[in-house]
Amino acid sequence: MPSSPDLYSPLAAWFANHRRALPWREEGTSAWGVLVSEIMSQQTPVARVAEPWRTWMKRWPTPQALARADSAEVLRAWGSLGYPRRALRLHECARTVEREHGGELPVGVEALVALPGIGDYTAAAVASFAQGQRACVLDTNIRRVLTRVLDAKAAPSAHVTKRDRARFEKLLPVEVEHSRIWNEGVMELGALVCRARNPMCEACPLSEHCAWLQAGRPGLGERTTRPQSYEGSDRQIRGRILKTLREGGAATVGTLENASGADSERFVRLLTDLLAEGLISRTASGEITLGAGTHKEEHVHAR
Numbered sequence: 001m002p003s004s005p006d007l008y009s010p011l012a013a014w015f016a017n018h019r020r021a022l023p024w025r026e027e028g029t030s031a032w033g034v035l036v037s038e039i040m041s042q043q044t045p046v047a048r049v050a051e052p053w054r055t056w057m058k059r060w061p062t063p064q065a066l067a068r069a070d071s072a073e074v075l076r077a078w079g080s081l082g083y084p085r086r087a088l089r090l091h092e093c094a095r096t097v098e099r100e101h102g103g104e105l106p107v108g109v110e111a112l113v114a115l116p117g118i119g120d121y122t123a124a125a126v127a128s129f130a131q132g133q134r135a136c137v138l139d140t141n142i143r144r145v146l147t148r149v150l151d152a153k154a155a156p157s158a159h160v161t162k163r164d165r166a167r168f169e170k171l172l173p174v175e176v177e178h179s180r181i182w183n184e185g186v187m188e189l190g191a192l193v194c195r196a197r198n199p200m201c202e203a204c205p206l207s208e209h210c211a212w213l214q215a216g217r218p219g220l221g222e223r224t225t226r227p228q229s230y231e232g233s234d235r236q237i238r239g240r241i242l243k244t245l246r247e248g249g250a251a252t253v254g255t256l257e258n259a260s261g262a263d264s265e266r267f268v269r270l271l272t273d274l275l276a277e278g279l280i281s282r283t284a285s286g287e288i289t290l291g292a293g294t295h296k297e298e299h300v301h302a303r
Contacts, residue, residue, distance in 0.1 A: 035090075039117070040056075064094075138160055154212065155219070252286075
């Protein structure tokens with residue numbers, strides 16, 4: 001296994017010249033702002049996140065500000081970022097921070113991961129990027145780079161194993177600032193150069209250390225998972241229902257069924273799921289609106 005200095009120096013030099021100017025990397029960005037960027041970037045390309053993040057942070061610059069918003073307002077602001085349950089988790093996180101931590105985001109991986117909706121990766125990222133903590137950040141990009149460099153495999157395993165975490169932690173520089181540069185740099189390398197498809201190995205600062213490149217890049221182009229189509233999926237139909245409510249406010253069940261484009265049985269199933277998740281609620285007049293209401297309907301009937 002290459003030692004940390006073997007990889008850190010070329011990586012740090014490359015990162016200094018290729019670091020993207022993302023808004024949450026600007027000087028003065030709070031740990032809360034970094035947390036918001038991490039939640040927004042889950043399963044969403046960074047390019048789509050920059051403007052919504054700026055708008056969100058202008059509106060809710062602190063956990064206290066978001067905690068005092070209602071869920072319908074939060075869901076409308078989330079817009080078309082997708083996977084709107086992330087917005088509700090962020091909202092719940094803000095309320096917990098205000099209630100249990102005096103409105104200040106707690107410091108360190110252990111404290112962060114105890115917050116609702118915050119997993120190991122997000123906690124480590126916030127601790128490393130914004131709180132001056134030494135933490136091992138392992139997202140998909142980082143794991144792909146290190147798996148290729150160390151194991152000569154095109155893609156990492158589906159889940160982080162204890163063995164992988166132990167090996168990757170050994171590569172993390174001891175000095176805190178170097179550990180931050182390492183985490184951000186490897187992540188950036190995976191996003192821009194060591195991509196899942198069409199990697200730019202000729203531009204990689206770690207190419208001379210890469211076991212995968214030296215082995216002839218075995219497995220490149222092979223699918224490890226079956227692609228999922230968005231067109232016609234439950235996710236697309238749920239998105240249509242939520243978009244109708246974001247743009248038009250409260251709506252009848254019939255209006256939402258028409259907008260969904262789904263057959264009645266499927267529509268009822270998805271609407272019931274959205275009610276159970278607190279993404280929508282039924283008003284006293286029987287219409288459907290965004291956000292959690294004071295009660296949930298157990299059964300929904302199509303028109």
